[in-house]
Amino acid sequence: MIELTDDILNKYIDGDLNIDVVKQIHEQLNNSEIDRKRLTALQAIHNELKQIKTIEVKNNFTSTVMAKLLKKVKAKKKDRYFIFSISSIFVLSSLAIIGYLLITVVGSNSGGNAASQNLDNYVNYFIRFLSSLKELFTAKNISIIGSIISLGLLITGYFFFENLRQSKRRLSKLH
Amino acid sequence: MKNLTDYEIIDSVKRGNHSDFALIIDRYKNKAFSLLIRMLKNEMDAEEVLQDCFLKAFKSLESFRQESKFSTWFYRIVYNTALTRLSVKKRKIENEMSSIDDYINIKSDYDFHLTEKKDLSEFIQTILEKLPANYASVINMFYLDNMSCEEIASVMETSVSNIKVMLYRSRNTLRDLLQKNNYIEELL
Numbered sequence: 226m227i228e229l230t231d232d233i234l235n236k237y238i239d240g241d242l243n244i245d246v247v248k249q250i251h252e253q254l255n256n257s258e259i260d261r262k263r264l265t266a267l268q269a270i271h272n273e274l275k276q277i278k279t280i281e282v283k284n285n286f287t288s289t290v291m292a293k294l295l296k297k298v299k300a301k302k303k304d305r306y307f308i309f310s311i312s313s314i315f316v317l318s319s320l321a322i323i324g325y326l327l328i329t330v331v332g333s334n335s336g337g338n339a340a341s342q343n344l345d346n347y348v349n350y351f352i353r354f355l356s357s358l359k360e361l362f363t364a365k366n367i368s369i370i371g372s373i374i375s376l377g378l379l380i381t382g383y384f385f386f387e388n389l390r391q392s393k394r395r396l397s398k399l400h
Numbered sequence: 401m402k403n404l405t406d407y408e409i410i411d412s413v414k415r416g417n418h419s420d421f422a423l424i425i426d427r428y429k430n431k432a433f434s435l436l437i438r439m440l441k442n443e444m445d446a447e448e449v450l451q452d453c454f455l456k457a458f459k460s461l462e463s464f465r466q467e468s469k470f471s472t473w474f475y476r477i478v479y480n481t482a483l484t485r486l487s488v489k490k491r492k493i494e495n496e497m498s499s500i501d502d503y504i505n506i507k508s509d510y511d512f513h514l515t516e517k518k519d520l521s522e523f524i525q526t527i528l529e530k531l532p533a534n535y536a537s538v539i540n541m542f543y544l545d546n547m548s549c550e551e552i553a554s555v556m557e558t559s560v561s562n563i564k565v566m567l568y569r570s571r572n573t574l575r576d577l578l579q580k581n582n583y584i585e586e587l588l
Contacts, residue, residue: 231572235571239564241564266584267571270578271571273520273524274543276521277528277540277543279544280433281430281433282429286425287422290451290455291422291425294418294458295419297455
């Protein structure tokens with residue numbers, strides 16, 4: 226005799242029992258009307274659940290999601306282009322500076338001067354650079370430079386906070 | 401195009417044909433929506449979360465290794481996003497999952513008698529709507545999506561035996577409630 230618990234009946238419905246146990250269950254079911262009814266009720270629930278329906282989402286759902294998705298892809302591409310162009314400008318200006326320095330060095334070498342003369346040239350060049358910086362940072366120019374730097378900071382700050390705001394919005398959307 | 405497998409569509413999307421993702425959306429939107437409605441019990445929330453899920457899936461498509469079924473992978477996103485939504489709403493679904501006594505709670509919470517007798521399928525639908533999110537998910541994935549207990553366990557990141565326990569308890573609760581509301585004779 227096997228005690229037909231709900232657990233065993235559920236396993237029986239799902240076919241999770243071995244043949245020996247199934248045989249015992251059949252015997253028990255033949256002898257007990259109550260157990261037969263219990264199994265039939267559970268089996269009927271199982272069959273009813275098989276018929277639960279899919280709940281359909283709105284018709285325009287796919288197009289709405291695709292529009293959002295493609296917009297994101299475009300924005301991502303735009304971001305990539307922006308980063309690419311900024312880094313290109315940076316690389317190009319670095320290359321220009323390096324190129325200029327190389328030309329200066331090569332130009333000074335082509336004169337056939339000695340190594341000490343080269344060193345003198347570099348020192349002179351450095352001194353000239355310092356004096357031009359000194360000229361640049363006169364009382365007159367310092368306010369202009371300050372304004373330019375402030376403007377740059379303001380623009381950077383704006384983009385930084387805008388980015389932060391967008392991230393926050395995205396986060397709150399997720400929740 | 402409609403006969404393409406999930407993997408073929410994903411490959412195409414990965415190659416840059418982003419619009420092919422619409423095929424995936426069409427294929428899974430209703431089933432995932434059914435799962436979400438049964439978990440969140442709110443149509444607007446379900447639709448919003450579903451949109452997020454598809455966007456998340458698209459974003460993480462590169463990380464999908466095709467070692468498992470796309471449906472299992474996608475349902476994991478859906479299930480976890482819904483749980484996050486629920487936890488934000490402070491429904492503490494995670495506590496429900498680990499609690500062994502919750503079956504008793506289900507029974508007592510939904511131990512109701514209907515004042516008017518409904519159609520049987522309508523009655524089952526009513527009870528399904530009231531089931532806790534994790535139980536409703538198991539029923540939905542098992543019966544509507546024909547997923548195996550192993551697949552459901554993988555989606556819900558729990559053991560197969562846990563899934564079976566939830567499945568059996570849901571059936572038993574349903575049977576007891578039907579019995580209480582004199583529907584059993586109709587079934588037999």
